[in-house]
Every structure is written in structure tokens, then in C-alpha cells.
Amino acid sequence: MKKFALLGRSEGIILQEIQRLSDPSAVKALLARHGFTFSKSLGQNFLVNPSVCPRMAEECGVGPGVGVLEVGPGIGVLTVELAKRAEKVVSIELDKRLLPVLGETLEGYPNTKVVNDDILKVDLQPLLQREFAGMEVVVCANLPYYITSPVIMRLLEERLPIRALTVMVQKEAAQRLCALPGTRACGAVSIAVQYYAVPRVLFQVSRGSFLPPPNVDSTVIRMDVREHPPVTVSNETHFFALVKAAFGQRRKTILNAVSAGLSLPKERVAQACVQAGILQTARAEQLTMEQMAALCSALDLK
Structure with missing residues (x-):
């Protein structure tokens, strides 16, 4: 494990502060000291289970020479665990009210940086090049439920220099994201994830692990980014349009769903199926x- 200077503070004090961030009473006191109140619109639920963040940090693929992009650091509990293992951690935090909180909790970790921005709007390519020059990069995050799919798909679709994504998401979302094509749980997002990465479930996290506790349980999943997609398609835009149409009316047959979703004559879709x-x-x-890829090729979409 890589050691970093603790800015003159003893390791014992740092350890006590890490443990304090898993104490609900201490967390409430920390937030009150900075005048912070939870925002439902931002999906803020902070981890207080002391076993979760170390495990996420261990299983996300960090180590010397590896940089970590974190989304939504909250009060920095996961950030601290990542900083103890990674070369550098850059955390994207939308809520500027958390900046002074993170300034306090991350004080002893000079290999961390907090960027006050929106993960769905920030220009990620130059950010990664600037912050992680010469490093491999992984993503590790406790994602707000309301932006789970948009964040994951942005990180995958832009083909950023990222080796793997390890994220905590709602349990039901994890099932969809990791569902294999050809299974009942599979949906359009399942196909998209499988196209770009190899997903797998790591472990479950109960709702009682958070402050305040959400109404659902969570799951930590890891997606290892593929070097090449598992199928060859001539046009990815057309392929994903077909996938979206096929699952848009999943109770319908592939003939009816694709015909309606892409506004194509049934005869043309029927011939392509054959x-x-x-x-x-x-x-x-x-x-x-x-x-799906064969059907897209047979339809010869323009």
C-alpha cells in the first residue's frame, strides 16, 4: 500500500477521523458544523457502514500508478479509502456546499482533488488527460440513483481511457445493468453495457448502511471495459436505435416492436428476421x- 505524507498529523489521528466518518452521530455533527442539510433532489445518501468503502476500494482495481475518478464523493468516506491505495483521486462533486466538508475530511490526503462540476456536463477527455497523465484510470463511485444510467452510459459511450468502472447502484438497477442478453432481465441498457464492458456483481449493500437510509437496497458492480465490442456492427447509432425499439415495447414480438419503433413496414422487418x-x-x-447485430445488418438502416 502506498504511503503519503500526512501533513504533519499522526497516523493515529487520521485513523480516528476515518472511523469517525462511519459514526452517524459524528457525521451529523460534521455536517451541522458546516451548515449542511441533505438534498433529496441530488439523491444524497452518505455511506456510514465502515466495511463497504474499504471493500469497494480493494475491488475496483486501484494501486500504485493508477488514478481514480470518483463521482459524488459525499463527505469523502470512499475518497479516503481510494486515496490510501491509488496514485491520485479526482472527485467530481456537484454540490458546492460539500466543498468545505471535503476540505476538512480530505485534509490529510494530498493525492486527492475535488472538482466542483456536473459529471454529465464536464468535458471528461481533457480532464482525464490533465489529471492522470501517464496513469491507468479507473472509476469508483457511490452513484446517486437518479443519474445512474446516464453517468454509466456517458463514461462508456465516450470511450474514455478508463480501464474499469466500479459503482454502487440501486439493487434493481444492478440486475438490469448486469443482465445477459437472451435472459428475461435483459433490457436496452443491458445490451449497451455488454457492448462496451463485461459487468459483474461484487456484493450487496443494505439500506441501513446509509445516512439517511434510502428506501431500497444497493449493489456494488464492476464493469471491465472491453478493448473491442463482442459483435461487429457497421453503424453503432443504427444498432442502438434498433435495440431501443426492440425493448421499447417488450411485450410485443420483435416483428411488431421493431416495425413500430423504427416506423418500418412489417414486410421489411419480417424479411430481415428471416x-x-x-x-x-x-x-x-x-x-x-x-x-440483434444480424437483424440490424439485414435491415440495412439508413
């Missing part, structure tokens, strides 16, 4: 990614 070797009565959740 060419791709797909039953017209099949539903989207029954198709493999290879079959």
Missing part, C-alpha cells in the same frame, strides 16, 4: 447480441 435467422414471434429479451 435473413437473420430470427423467429418473428420472438421477443427482444430472447435474442442474443449476435442476433
Whole structure:
């Protein structure tokens, strides 16, 4: 484990402060001292289970020479665990009210940096190049539930120099994100994630691990970014439009769903199904990614 200077403060004091961040009473006192109140609109639920953040940090792939991009650091509990293991941690925090809180909790970790910005708007490519020059990069975050899919898809679709994403999300969202094509739980986002990465469930986190506790349980998942997609498509925009249409009316057959979703004649879709070797009565959740790609090719979308 890499050691960093603690700015003249003893390791014992730092350890006490880390443990304090897992004490609900101490966290409430910390937030009150800075005049902070929770925002429901920002989906703020801070981790207070002392076992979760160390485990996330251990399993996200950090180490010497590795930089970490964190989204939504909260009060910095996960940030601290990442900073003890990574070369550098850059945390994107939207809520400027948390900046003085993080200034206090991260004081002993000079390899951390907090950027006050919106993860869905900040220009990530130059940020990663500037902050992590010469390093491998991983993402590790306790994502706000309301932006889970948009954040994950942005990080994957932009093909950033990121090796893996380890995120905590709502349990039901984790099931969708990690669902394999051809299974009942699979949806459009499942296909998209599988196209860009190899997802897997790491462990479960109960709702009681947070302050305040949410109404749902959570799951930590890891997505290892693929060097190349598992299927070859001539046009990714057309492929994902087809996937969206197929799952947009998942109770319908692939023939009816694709015809309606893409405004195509049923005869054309029926012919493409035959060419791709797909039953017209099949539903989207029954198709493999290879079959989706074959159907897209057969439709020859323009």
C-alpha cells in the first residue's frame, strides 16, 4: 500500500477521523458544523457502514500508478479509502456546499482533488488527460440513483481511457445493468453495457448502511471495459436505435416492436428476421447480441 505524507498529523489521528466518518452521530455533527442539510433532489445518501468503502476500494482495481475518478464523493468516506491505495483521486462533486466538508475530511490526503462540476456536463477527455497523465484510470463511485444510467452510459459511450468502472447502484438497477442478453432481465441498457464492458456483481449493500437510509437496497458492480465490442456492427447509432425499439415495447414480438419503433413496414422487418435467422414471434429479451447485430445488418438502416 502506498504511503503519503500526512501533513504533519499522526497516523493515529487520521485513523480516528476515518472511523469517525462511519459514526452517524459524528457525521451529523460534521455536517451541522458546516451548515449542511441533505438534498433529496441530488439523491444524497452518505455511506456510514465502515466495511463497504474499504471493500469497494480493494475491488475496483486501484494501486500504485493508477488514478481514480470518483463521482459524488459525499463527505469523502470512499475518497479516503481510494486515496490510501491509488496514485491520485479526482472527485467530481456537484454540490458546492460539500466543498468545505471535503476540505476538512480530505485534509490529510494530498493525492486527492475535488472538482466542483456536473459529471454529465464536464468535458471528461481533457480532464482525464490533465489529471492522470501517464496513469491507468479507473472509476469508483457511490452513484446517486437518479443519474445512474446516464453517468454509466456517458463514461462508456465516450470511450474514455478508463480501464474499469466500479459503482454502487440501486439493487434493481444492478440486475438490469448486469443482465445477459437472451435472459428475461435483459433490457436496452443491458445490451449497451455488454457492448462496451463485461459487468459483474461484487456484493450487496443494505439500506441501513446509509445516512439517511434510502428506501431500497444497493449493489456494488464492476464493469471491465472491453478493448473491442463482442459483435461487429457497421453503424453503432443504427444498432442502438434498433435495440431501443426492440425493448421499447417488450411485450410485443420483435416483428411488431421493431416495425413500430423504427416506423418500418412489417414486410421489411419480417424479411430481415428471416435473413437473420430470427423467429418473428420472438421477443427482444430472447435474442442474443449476435442476433440483434444480424437483424440490424439485414435491415440495412439508413
